[in-house]
Amino acid sequence: xxxxxxxxxxxxxxxxxxxxxxxxxxxxxxxxxxxxxxxxxxxxxxxxxxxxxxxxxxxxxxxxxxxxxxxxxxxxxxxxxxxxxxxxxxxxxxxxxxxxxxxxxxxxxxxxxxxxxxxxxxxxxxxxxxxxxxxxxxxxxxxxxxxxxxxxxxxxxxxxxxxxxxxxxxxxxxxxxxxxxxxxxxxxxxxxxxxxxxxxxxxxxxxxxxxxxxxxxxxxxxxxxxxxxxxxxxxxxxxxxxxxxxxxxxxxxxx
Amino acid sequence: xxxxxxxxxxxxxxxxxxxxxxxxxxxxxxxxxxxxxxxxxxxxxxxxxxxxxxxxxxxxxxxxxxxxxxxxxxxxxxxxxxxxxxxxxxxxxxxxxxxxxxxxxxxxxxxxxxxxxxxxxxxxxxxxxxxxxxxxxxxxxxxxxxxxxxxxxxxxxxxxxxxxxxxxxxxxxxxxxxxxxxxxxxxxxxxxxxxxxxxxxxxxxxxxxxxxxxxxxxxxxxxxxxxxxxxxxxxxxxxxxxxxxxxxxxxxxxx
Numbered sequence: 001x002x003x004x005x006x007x008x009x010x011x012x013x014x015x016x017x018x019x020x021x022x023x024x025x026x027x028x029x030x031x032x033x034x035x036x037x038x039x040x041x042x043x044x045x046x047x048x049x050x051x052x053x054x055x056x057x058x059x060x061x062x063x064x065x066x067x068x069x070x071x072x073x074x075x076x077x078x079x080x081x082x083x084x085x086x087x088x089x090x091x092x093x094x095x096x097x098x099x100x101x102x103x104x105x106x107x108x109x110x111x112x113x114x115x116x117x118x119x120x121x122x123x124x125x126x127x128x129x130x131x132x133x134x135x136x137x138x139x140x141x142x143x144x145x146x147x148x149x150x151x152x153x154x155x156x157x158x159x160x161x162x163x164x165x166x167x168x169x170x171x172x173x174x175x176x177x178x179x180x181x182x183x184x185x186x187x188x189x190x191x192x193x194x195x196x197x198x199x200x201x202x203x204x205x206x207x208x209x210x211x212x213x214x215x216x217x218x219x220x221x222x223x224x225x226x227x228x229x230x231x232x233x234x235x236x237x238x239x240x241x242x243x244x245x246x247x248x249x250x251x252x253x254x255x
Numbered sequence: 256x257x258x259x260x261x262x263x264x265x266x267x268x269x270x271x272x273x274x275x276x277x278x279x280x281x282x283x284x285x286x287x288x289x290x291x292x293x294x295x296x297x298x299x300x301x302x303x304x305x306x307x308x309x310x311x312x313x314x315x316x317x318x319x320x321x322x323x324x325x326x327x328x329x330x331x332x333x334x335x336x337x338x339x340x341x342x343x344x345x346x347x348x349x350x351x352x353x354x355x356x357x358x359x360x361x362x363x364x365x366x367x368x369x370x371x372x373x374x375x376x377x378x379x380x381x382x383x384x385x386x387x388x389x390x391x392x393x394x395x396x397x398x399x400x401x402x403x404x405x406x407x408x409x410x411x412x413x414x415x416x417x418x419x420x421x422x423x424x425x426x427x428x429x430x431x432x433x434x435x436x437x438x439x440x441x442x443x444x445x446x447x448x449x450x451x452x453x454x455x456x457x458x459x460x461x462x463x464x465x466x467x468x469x470x471x472x473x474x475x476x477x478x479x480x481x482x483x484x485x486x487x488x489x490x491x492x493x494x495x496x497x498x499x500x501x502x503x504x505x506x507x508x509x510x
Contacts, residue, residue: 057419057430061366061412078358080365082337087358103333103342110335111316117372125380126393127400138381138393145382157316164312175312 006032009049009065014239015187017081017116018064023183024085026226028092034231052077082109085180095180108161108173108181112188115154119191120240122146122247132244143247147199151192152206158185159207166209173213178220185210186217191241198249261287262322264304269494270442272336272371273319278438279340281481283347289486307332337364340435350435363416363428363436367443370409374446375495377401377502387499398502402454406447407461413440414462421464428468433475440465441472446496453504 006025010018012034025032038044052067053060060079066087068076078084086106089096096105125142126135158173165175173181189210193200204211217223226232235241261280265273267289280287293299307322308315315334321342323331333339341361344351351360380397381390413428420430428436444465448455459466472478481487490496 056415057422059412059416059419060362061369061409073355076358078362080362083358083362083365086361100328103331103338106338106341107315107333107335110338114316114372117369121376121380125376126396127404129400129404138396141381141393145384149382149384154316157314160311161314164314167312 004031004033005068005070006030007067007069008032008034009052009067010034010036010063011049012036012044012046013233014236015191015233015241016064016239019187019233020081020184021064021066021084021088022231023187023223023226024088024092024095024180026231027180027183027220027222028088028094029222030088030092082106082113085109085184089180095183097174097179098176101174101176101179105174105179105181108158109184111154111157112181112184115150115188116191116240118146118150119188119195122195123242123244132242136246139244139247143196147196147249151196151199151203155203155207155210159210162209162213171209171213171216182213182217183223186214186223189214190218191235191239194235195241195243196248197243198251202249202251259286259288260323260325261285262324263287263289264307264320264322265289265291265318266304267291267299267301268488269491270446270488270496271319271494274442274488275336275439276319276321276339276343277486278442278478278481279343279347279350279435281486282435282438282475282477283343283349284477285343285347337361337368340364340439344435352429352434353431356429356431356434360429360434360436363413364439366409366412367436367439370405370443371446371495373401373405374443374450377450378497378499387497391501394499394502398451402451402504406451406454406458410458410462410465414465417464417468426464426468426471437468437472438478441469441478444469445473446490446494449490450496450498451503452498453506457504457506 008018008021008025010016022034035048036044036046049063052065053062058077062079064081064084065077065079066084078087086102089102089105096102122143123132123139124135125138132139161173162171165172168175170177172178173185218227237243263273263276263280265271290303291299291301304318307320313332317334319336319339320332320334321339333342341357344357344360351357377398378387378394379390380393387394416428417426420427423430425432427433428440473482492498
């Protein structure tokens with residue numbers, strides 16, 4: 001098939017959880033194919049996703065799934081976003097400056113994953129199998145709690161982590177400097193700004209280091225090139241972060 | 256303080272997410288202190304949890320947190336259940352028979368974590384800050400979708416993984432044999448049986464290998480000794496898995 005080192009299997013039309021993997025692959029300068037986004041006659045579409053999920057002896061519950069072809073131990077096929085990022089960090093020093101911080105990075109990534117799960121459930125608090133329109137009232141109640149209590153708590157935690165590091169030398173989430181977790185922070189902050197512009201504006205003043213980190217990540221050369229390319233899909237009403245104005249806070253910044 | 260190799264920081268009255276770590280420590284035969292369960296005058300209670308979460312330069316979002324004292328690189332303090340288990344597996348071969356399967360184990364653990372998150376949200380679909388009684392109607396709707404669609408899908412996935420392995424030599428979730436992921440499967444299946452006895456009975460026939468795995472784990476010598484000890488807390492209405500009969504399916508087994 002392809003000669004790229006990596007094949008990413010993720011839904012072709014959305015950023016979703018696949019975006020955390022795309023950002024890492026881009027920052028690492030890795031050669032990869034976003035399989036489902038290929039034309040159908042070149043092996044694209046959702047069929048290859050279904051096939052890789054249901055491979056006997058190598059099943060995965062859901063995308064994203066990353067295949068690494070040509071390792072010394074043969075093909076390696078991995079699911080679960082945080083697991084994929086942990087694996088990529090073992091192969092690309094750009095993503096983790098100090099291997100002894102592997103668990104510190106994974107812990108932060110999993111805390112972001114918890115936050116992302118809660119962000120998703122603001123628009124689907126009852127069931128992912130139902131339309132948003134069938135759970136709008138519940139979505140509004142869940143969003144209120146998320147935006148008023150959980151967003152400040154999560155962002156405050158990440159801000160405090162960066163502040164601790166800034167006291168020494170790093171203005172990143174890891175004390176040793178830039179890592180894949182900063183890419184995740186960028187994506188999460190971008191998603192919040194898209195989905196909940198009022199709540200984002202209201203919280204930004206309290207987390208200046210996190211906002212600065214988001215902007216610094218966006219201007220990293222490989223990330224800036226990626227964001228300006230057609231490989232970067234737009235946010236939309238089909239991903240993790242969805243903009244339903246009625247779910248946002250009605251007030252903007254506190255100023 | 257203590258001379259144990261590990262200190263576990265987790266809410267003292269519940270199994271919760273801490274139980275996955277307790278099971279791994281017990282299976283490894285590790286020496287550990289369940290800090291918050293010590294008497295207050297011996298440093299127990301929830302204060303040490305709060306302190307370890309808010310340590311500048313080493314913050315954690317939530318328990319469980321595991322401290323490993325006396326490693327060559329100094330103290331290591333880790334949060335996030337799956338991250339803690341991944342770390343323990345690097346130190347105790349009992350928990351992971353083949354280190355090259357680290358990512359396969361982590362992926363499965365994270366899929367269980369997703370399932371556990373959904374199980375929790377059946378009784379708290381709107382907000383963890385509200386009482387169950389304030390979200391009962393929403394909890395019923397969410398539980399229906401969880402029990403009718405998500406439980407069969409998750410359990411079916413794990414069953415298929417075991418079935419693939421059984422075709423070769425293992426009847427565990429990893430092809431190489433018993434690992435910490437099997438302990439997690441035991442705990443999740445036990446939690447489902449406690450919280451949703453009708454739904455559990457209804458699904459059991461479809462996942463015989465998973466049910467057999469649960470029973471095999473319970474009879475492992477160290478796990479059996481742990482389950483019979485006072486260190487094992489009971490399931491209750493305060494943990495991840497809660498038994499509210501009105502949330503369960505009304506039918507039992509299909510027979």
